Amino acid sequence: MAAEIPKQYDPAAAQTRWYAEWSDRGYFDAEPNADRPQHTIMIPLPNVTGALHMGHALNGTLQDLLTRWKRMQGFEALWMPGTDHAGIATQAVVERRMLEEEGLTRHDVGREALVERIWKWKDAYEQRILSQMKLIGASCDWRRTRFTLDEMCSRAVRRTFFRLFDDGLIYRGKRLVNWDSYLQTAVADDEVFYEEVQGGFWTFQYPVVGSDEMISFSTTRPETMLGDTAVCVHPSDERYSHLVGQSVHVPLVDREIPIIADALLAKMEMGTGAVKVTPAHDPNDYACGLRNDLPMINILNSDGTINGNGGAYAGLDRYEARKQVAKAMDDLGLSGGVEERAIDLAHSDRSKTPIEPYLSDQWFVKMDNLAQAAIDAVEDGRVTFYPNRYAKTYLDWLGEKRDWCVSRQLWWGHRIPIWYCRSCELADLEAAFGDREDVCWHPDQENGGWLVCAETDLVGDELGESHPLVQDEDVLDTWFSSALWPHSTLGWPESTESLDYFYPGSVLVTSRDIITLWVARMVLTGLYNMGDIPFSQVCVHPKILDGFGQTMSKSKGNGVDPMDLVDRYGADAVRFTIASFAGETQDIRLPVGYECPECGHVIPQELKHQQATPGGGEKPRIECGGCGKSWQYTSPWYDPDDGEPVARMVAERFETGRNFCNKFWNAARFAMLNLEGYEPGPLPVIELLAIEDRWVLSRLSRTAAQVTSYLDRYQFDQATRTLRDFVWNEFCDWYLEMVKPRLQSDAEETEARATAQRVLVGVLDSLLRLLAPTTPFITEELWERLAELAPSRGLPEPGPVTECVMRAAWLELPAEWVDDALEERFERLQEIIVAVRNVRSTYTIPRSTRLSLSVRCGPDVAEDFEAVSGQFLNLSNTELTAVGPEVSQAAGAASFALGGADGYIDLEGVVDRDAERAKHTKELEKLTGMIAGHEKKLANENFVSKAPVEVVDGVRATLAGLREQLERVNDILGQLDAG
């Protein structure tokens, strides 16, 4: 029974219970259904590298909100879940742990064993990630959960690669890549970060052949001299023009190399104006090498040691070689010294070790036509971005049409389905594979023989023992498989019912940093494989920053665990707050603090708290500004010691959501405590309803329409704000207060009570529906309780309701319920009530003291006030004693002037005349100023002639109102002086 409704909502219990309930009933599942339109969202697949963070919580909340909303609107709504194998990241994490815990490298354990270990890691983290999503209420169709390395996704990867290869869109090329010699893999440009390190800046000389002259140049990497193939100067540099075309001698490797002129590489004003050229180990030199047809000498092994081309230095680590090369040059008298410098050095984001530019064999996808198709899709509006400006990011990036390097020197990932056959002839291939559609081949331009691509693994001896087939060692870029996500998860390349029904999807919800890497590539592969876009809208949401405006990241130590927040504030509160963050422009600052375990004081986080690490010694502590004691605290860098009290992280912004949930819970509780005898039935015609009923229905109708329209445009912040304002400031603060007398009236007023109950139940039911997508647990809990008291309900007509609010229909109310004129009348009533409360507050008159109010106003307004005189008593314990044009101020009254009415409250003996006079004088000054402003405006001929008529009329009307108000204030002051 309703009386048992607790005063506080218990999030944990509701979350556990309802999540299981929905799931058991199959409410999350989506199936092709010809009777309904589909709505499809593909999750931006989290990496299996670790647990979810705030960004995921935001991203997930928005997708869940949309999915639940669309379900209620009658769509067959699919939210497709899954995770990404995240090649480099995951392999790096597992390798690092293996090294730390067992001292083993991947070469010690071998490919198979390493991959097996990574699978175990994946299983553990995938579970963790999925269960975290469930804790925030994610209503994914879990039966369809996919992983980029699973059977279904792998098949799509194979087919795509095969098609691209067959179409001649995949080629093998030498490229200078960012080489991570620790992980021994190429690293994408976007996986590189720059960090200043101290290093040397050497100056050396090369002797010009057949002359006494020397050419000086500088370098930060002396060891690359071993691979120099030219010295370059600017063509118009007169210092060197006589030398161009001659050669210099590279001493340590005994090589003669030309002196060339290249305006793009050499800059006269930099250093000596001459620069060494190492095409195999520097991006600019590489470009220069191509332009000038220079040899490219690779001097490095993949582990960062010097290779055979380094002569005497072969086998040395590059840093050791650097020292020795510098010393050798010095010994030869060819060194001009070294200076210490801070050097901005490229580092691998994954291993945090320095990057070497390295010439290696890679696989590429030609982007030309593929990119153009993806550009067209956005330019012609088949795919639209919210907010629209992000289309530019997408178009600019695709416009470069840079070929996509898809190979990675890793073991964790989709192995490249290419087999090399060095020795066989075309006839051998035709004999073995001529009847197979899943095998194709192109000549290997570079090394001779053939490149064979196959959709299913070749065993190696299919061409006979004399022609072994050897598979490429590398795996594909992670983004290759995630690019296929929207169609691979639905079964492509099979033609499945799901694919047919759910593709193309509806909206992709993501943050801006992967618009290029992921969004663009999904569009591109969707068009290539499916001949259609993967989704028609892209919703780009903000990023969550810490309290100092920095992006959150593990390395900064400023992450916030969303699960801590769910524990503390409840999933609904977290969802509601997060949704209220998600606007179109700003990133979100999330200042956090640590709660003192003793006094409860919240200690604001400072930068030093993020960075403090134990470093093997004492664990860092935080000092409480309240009680002065210090504590260990929540930190990514250490686990607090057993038994130590911990200052736990709190984020006060989430109290907004928690307080809202509590408020709504209690509003519903109040409603349900007052439903005794509720009978469903149609409402009287709207004109016969009480003013507060008409008003609340007008406001509700407006609110519902606004929320729908905001969600349509992905303006989650506006939608939640609108809901909060209506629930708190209108439904609770005014409607519930006004309806109390009718609900609690005695027996002879059953009619009034019955109507009040019907409106109340209708509004509550409506709010449950409107809030269900955002705060699913609390609304479900209340929906169930309401069903016991009011099984038949709803607006505009009552009827039986669904078992769960999750399955209820989204709210749509008659537009004609919105009544501007009535809302305006109601506002006047509110103003008077506020003014009376103000007087009460000014004179600290207790609520229990009844006041007498007389109002001087026009006859039409008077009629309104008389009709609601009961509400003056109800809302402010004030009796409306006189109302109309003839009312005048009694002596010793507190008074106030509103637009259309003056109020007088008899306070003989209490009122402070000086205070009253001061208040009204201040008011008078303000009004005088405003009137002067408006008069000036109207006196300006330009304004009157050029501004639109309605604006001018508006100013005139306002001025008239202000003058009237001024007159009232003057009256009041006059009477104060007279009395």
Add this chain to the structure above:
RNA sequence: GGUCCCUUAGCUCAGUCCGGUUAGAGCGCUCGGUUCACAUCCGAGAGGUCACUGGUUCAAAUCCAGUAGGGACCACCA
């Protein structure tokens, strides 16, 4: 270097696209409240040269240009 975003109350943010009331909210702050839904609450209040400088306009927080500060993405960094 290119592109984009931000700068409004002590804090976190709306409002800017589409110029036109007295620029709003939440938190915090001050004052007052044990009203039978809610102290995670109720009532009242204080608090803002809308970053700066110019321009356009009858009119600028809003449009334009520039400056300063913060952030993101892309490119580059012998």
